[in-house]
Amino acid sequence: xxITGKCPGEKTGEGTDRWNPVGVFWVLYLxxxxxxxxxxxxxxxxxxxxxxxxQCGQAADGLxxxxxxxxxxxxxxxxxxxxxxxxxxxxxVHPVPxxxxxxLPVAGPxxxxxxxxxxxxxxxxxxxxxxxxxxADPESLLRxxxxxxxxxxxxxxxxxxxxxxxxxxxxxxGRAVAMPDPWFREHLVRPELELPQGxxxxxxxxxxxxxxxxxxxxxxxxxxxxxxxxxxxxxxxLRRGWPTAALRKGELIPPExxxxxxxxxxxxxxxxxxxxxxxxxxxxxxxxxxxxELLARREVLPASPAGVEERERTVVRGxxxxxxxxxxxxxxxxxxxxxxxLGALSLWLAGEDRPLADPQGIARQFYDQSRRxxxxxAAGEAERWSRDFRRAxxxxxxxxxxxxxxPVADLEGxxxxxxxxxxxxxxxxxxxxxxxxxxxxxxRSLERLTLERRGKGWRIVGRxxxxx
Numbered sequence: 001x002x003i004t005g006k007c008p009g010e011k012t013g014e015g016t017d018r019w020n021p022v023g024v025f026w027v028l029y030l031x032x033x034x035x036x037x038x039x040x041x042x043x044x045x046x047x048x049x050x051x052x053x054x055q056c057g058q059a060a061d062g063l064x065x066x067x068x069x070x071x072x073x074x075x076x077x078x079x080x081x082x083x084x085x086x087x088x089x090x091x092x093v094h095p096v097p098x099x100x101x102x103x104l105p106v107a108g109p110x111x112x113x114x115x116x117x118x119x120x121x122x123x124x125x126x127x128x129x130x131x132x133x134x135x136a137d138p139e140s141l142l143r144x145x146x147x148x149x150x151x152x153x154x155x156x157x158x159x160x161x162x163x164x165x166x167x168x169x170x171x172x173x174g175r176a177v178a179m180p181d182p183w184f185r186e187h188l189v190r191p192e193l194e195l196p197q198g199x200x201x202x203x204x205x206x207x208x209x210x211x212x213x214x215x216x217x218x219x220x221x222x223x224x225x226x227x228x229x230x231x232x233x234x235x236x237x238l239r240r241g242w243p244t245a246a247l248r249k250g251e252l253i254p255p256e257x258x259x260x261x262x263x264x265x266x267x268x269x270x271x272x273x274x275x276x277x278x279x280x281x282x283x284x285x286x287x288x289x290x291x292x293e294l295l296a297r298r299e300v301l302p303a304s305p306a307g308v309e310e311r312e313r314t315v316v317r318g319x320x321x322x323x324x325x326x327x328x329x330x331x332x333x334x335x336x337x338x339x340x341x342l343g344a345l346s347l348w349l350a351g352e353d354r355p356l357a358d359p360q361g362i363a364r365q366f367y368d369q370s371r372r373x374x375x376x377x378a379a380g381e382a383e384r385w386s387r388d389f390r391r392a393x394x395x396x397x398x399x400x401x402x403x404x405x406x407p408v409a410d411l412e413g414x415x416x417x418x419x420x421x422x423x424x425x426x427x428x429x430x431x432x433x434x435x436x437x438x439x440x441x442x443x444r445s446l447e448r449l450t451l452e453r454r455g456k457g458w459r460i461v462g463r464x465x466x467x468x
Contacts, residue, residue: 043068043112050168051192055112056122064096068119071109072189080116083109083187087118090181093158094151096121101176102147103155103162106184118188120180125171127193128229138261142295145226147176149291152222153284162218165225167200168193177229198234198243205248205276216278222287223273231258235274250276266294403435417448424451424458427466 041057048054054069075083091105100121109116155162163182168191170179202224204217213220227235235252236243246252252271255262269290273281282290410431417425428447433440450462 041066041110041112046113049191052189055117057119065122066107066119067122068108068110068112068117069188071116071118072187075109075116075187080109083118083184086183090155090160090183093160094154094181097147097151099147099176101173101178102151103182104178104180106181118184123171123173123178125173125178127168128170128172128177128225138263139295141230141259141262142266142291143176144172145177145229146291146295147178148225149222149284149288152218153288156215156218156284161215162221164203164217165221167195170225170228172229177225196232196234197241198236198238199228202234202236202243202247204278205250206278208244208248213278216281219273219281219284219287220278222284223270223281226270227255227274230255230262230270233258235271248276250274263294265290406433406435408433412444422453425449426451 040060042060044056044058046053046055052069054067057066057068058064059066071083087106087108091107094103094105096105100123104120104123106118106120108118110119152162161183163185165179165182166185166188169185170177172178204213204220207213207217224235227233233253234243235255236246237251237253239245252274255267255270269282269287273287275281410433412429412431414429415427417427419425426449428449430445430447432443432445434443435441446466448462448464448466449460451458452461453459
C-alpha cells in the first residue's frame with residue numbers, strides 16, 4: 001500500500017501528491033491502532049441483534065470474552081480520546097468484577113474495520129423484564145441485585161455518577177443482574193426493543209421540578225431497577241399511560257402486591273429509594289450494608305411465602321384500600337360536578353324568557369331588557385322598538401371613553417427657581433380635571449419639585465404644594 005501522506009478529503013495539485021506530515025502521522029496512528037487491536041483481540045465476526053451491530057472478541061491471552069458494539073456515528077479524535085480516558089479512569093475505580101455481574105466496565109474505543117467499538121464482558125443472559133417470572137425463592141430476589149448494589153456504592157464512594165440506566169441493556173443470567181456502565185449509553189446505538197409502558201418516563205421526581213438529580217437520582221434508579229427485577233412491573237399506577245402524577249406525589253405500589261415473599265426490610269428500603277424527597281433516600285453504602293445483613297440472616301428469608309402471608313395480606317389490603325379510596329374520591333368528584341352542572345342548567349332554564357300572560361308583564365319585560373347595557377349592545381326580538389335605547393347607550397359609552405382617556409391634569413407651565421451643581425428647584429403650575437355629575441370641573445395648583453444630581457442625570461427627591 002502506498003502512503004502518500006494526504007489527509008482525508010485533501011485535494012492535491014494535478015498529477016502530483018503533496019506530502020503532508022500531519023497526514024502521514026494520522027495514517028500511521030490509525031495503522032498502529034489497528035495493529036494494536038489485532039494483537040490484543042481476536043474478533044469472531046459481525047452479528048446483528050435488535051438493530052445493533054456487534055462482535056464477540058476474545059482477548060489474546062484467551063481469558064476474557066467481550067461483547068463489542070459500534071460507536072454511534074463517527075466521532076472525531078478529540079471525542080475518541082475523551083471516551084478512552086473516561087473508560088480508563090472509571091476502570092481504575094471500578095475494575096471488572098470477578099463474578100461478571102453488576103455494572104460492567106466499558107473498554108475502548110478500539111479501531112477495527114474502519115469503525116470504533118466499545119466493549120464490556122460478555123454474559124449469556126436474557127432481558128431483565130423476562131426474569132421476574134422465573135424467580136421463586138426470596139433469597140434469589142436479594143442475591144440477584146447484590147452485585148449491582150455493590151457497584152453503585154463503589155462508584156459513589158469514588159465520587160463518580162452512574163447515570164440513567166440503559167433499560168434495554170439490563171440483563172439477568174439466572175444468578176445476578178448486570179448492565180454496561182450507563183455513563184457511555186449515549187455513545188451506543190439504541191437497541192430496537194420495546195420498553196414497558198411508562199418506564200421511559202420514570203425519572204427522579206426532582207428532575208421534573210428542577211431538572212437535575214445527581215447521586216440522589218442514581219439511588220432512585222437503583223431502587224427502580226430492583227423493583228423492576230422483582231416484579232417486572234412499575235411501582236406506579238399509570239394514568240393515561242403516564243406515571244408522572246403518581247411519581248411526583250410518591251404514590252408507590254408495594255412490591256408485595258406483585259411478588260409475594262419479599263423480605264419486609266428489603267421492601268421498605270426499595271420504597272425509600274423511590275421516595276419523592278431526594279434528601280430522605282438512603283445512601284448506597286447504607287443499602288449495601290442492609291443487603292449484606294439480610295443475606296446473612298437466613299431467618300428473614302423464608303423458603304416459601306407461607307411465613308410472610310399475614311404481613312403481605314396486610315400490605316396488599318392496605319394498598320387496595322388506598323386504591324378504592326382514590327377511585328371513590330374520583331367518582332364522588334365526578335358526581336358532584338354532574339350535580340352542579342344539572343343545577344346550573346336548571347337555573348339557566350328557569351331564567352329563560354317565558355311568555356307572560358298579561359300585557360303589563362310584557363311591557364315591563366321589554367323595558368327591563370332594553371335599559372340594560374347587554375340588551376342595548378345586542379338587540380333581542382324587539383329590535384325595532386329599542387333603537388333609541390341602543391343609541392342612548394352608544395352615546396353614554398362614547399362619553400365614558402372620553403372621560404376615561406382624558407388626562408387628570410394639564411401642565412400649564414414650568415419655571416426654574418434655583419439651580420447649582422447638585423440641586424435644582426422647579427415651580428410647576430397644573431390645571432386639574434375632575435368629572436362630576438354636573439360635568440367637568442377644573443382647579444389650578446402650584447407645586448415645587450426638588451431634584452438632585454445623580455451621576456450625569458437628575459433625580460426627583462421632593463414634591464410639595466406652593467401657595468399662589
